[in-house]
Amino acid sequence: MTTDQPVLMPPLPDMVIEPLVRAALAEDLGTYGDITTRTVIPAGTRYQASIRAREAGVASGLQLAAIAFRLIDPDLRLRVLIPDGSAFAVGDVLAEIEGEAASILSAERVALNFAGRLSGIATQTAAFVAETRGTSTRITCTRKTTPGLRIVEKQAVLHGGGFNHRFSLSDAILIKDNHIAAAGGIRAVLRAVKARASHMIRTEIEVDRLDQLAEVLDEGGADVVLLDNMTTPMLRDAVAMAMGRIVLEASGTMRLDRIAEVAATGVDYISVGALTHSSRTLDLGLDF
Known part of the structure; x- marks a missing residue:
């Protein structure tokens, strides 16, 4: 996976936070993996997807989202457009992911859970500041x-x-x-x-x-x-x-x-x- 992310502040080392993402993926995949995707998506199907803001805020958790996609499939290509710590508006694309559709779909919920939760904290903090x-x-x-x-x-x-x-x-x-x-x-x-x-x-x-x-x-x-x-x-x-x-x-x-x-x-x-x-x-x- 390649990531193009301008650094606004030093990120946490991936090795520190990867266990959190790995545990969340294991919880979501359960005992038999993503049976929906495996059933309905033909092998080799490729797509480009975007993480898009449906409301304005401040980004956080995109580093964890990137790790989620990488753990599911190291061959996915991810480009962060709005890095952690940056403000964004409704409709902005925070990141783009390209590769196997099945891999993107299997990592989607964990990636969004982290990015949504942590962006909520960053956004509320910015309001207090x-x-x-x-x-x-x-x-x-x-x-x-x-x-x-x-x-x-x-x-x-x-x-x-x-x-x-x-x-x-x-x-x-x-x-x-x-x-x-x-x-x-x-x-x-x-x-x-x-x-x-x-x-x-x-x-x-x-x-x-x-x-x-x-x-x-x-x-x-x-x-x-x-x-x-x-x-x-x-x-x-x-x-x-x-x-x-x-x-x-x-x-x-x-x-x-x-x-x-x-x-x-x-x-x-x-x-x-x-x-x-x-x-x-x-x-x-x-x-x-």
Whole structure:
């Protein structure tokens, strides 16, 4: 397979994401393969097909779609016209595939599932990012991802112009309210971090009240404070209290219609779980 794709940002290595595509194809092909195609399409039938947008959005998942076609038939020729991270309009052709019709049809659903799902995440992320224009606030995702698909869903957030939060529990220390309750309070958890954590690990702590933020600022030991479910005036007060001494992340009830006013408070990051857990799959189709 040949792929002509201008690179807007470094893609993930194929070897990292190929197992995801391989598992999806195995699920779809079942125990006996594509019996419809094998029954009705004569061997040697060749066609050219297009992945076409039925609504506007931002592309993501075309790398996975290409892998799906390649795994089914390495002789298929695929040309990506609108690469991951690029905006497209209704009717635009994202990619063209040429070769055995049976191979194209057998890979079609898995390819479109990945491209539609991930383009939906990229598109929703781009909408949130647009609400932060004119500020220095960044939109970031969370770990509220589809089990097994975190790496590609977080890549889709990058394609939409967002940023990534932790990929796993081992990436950084994130002290939530339950950690604080179990450990005996804010000062107790921060002192434990200062005593035990590696100097290579960053620490974030969650607070939902301004007096808790004051306690964190007084104690020290955190790099980032997660301001959870605070009102916009509270977020503004938190920024004033911190005076740039610590990174501030707003989280909780971060709907699209609220992002502009939250970004205007001066917080550094807004984390949005909905980017990955509630984005709608974009409508893409494959046409012969």
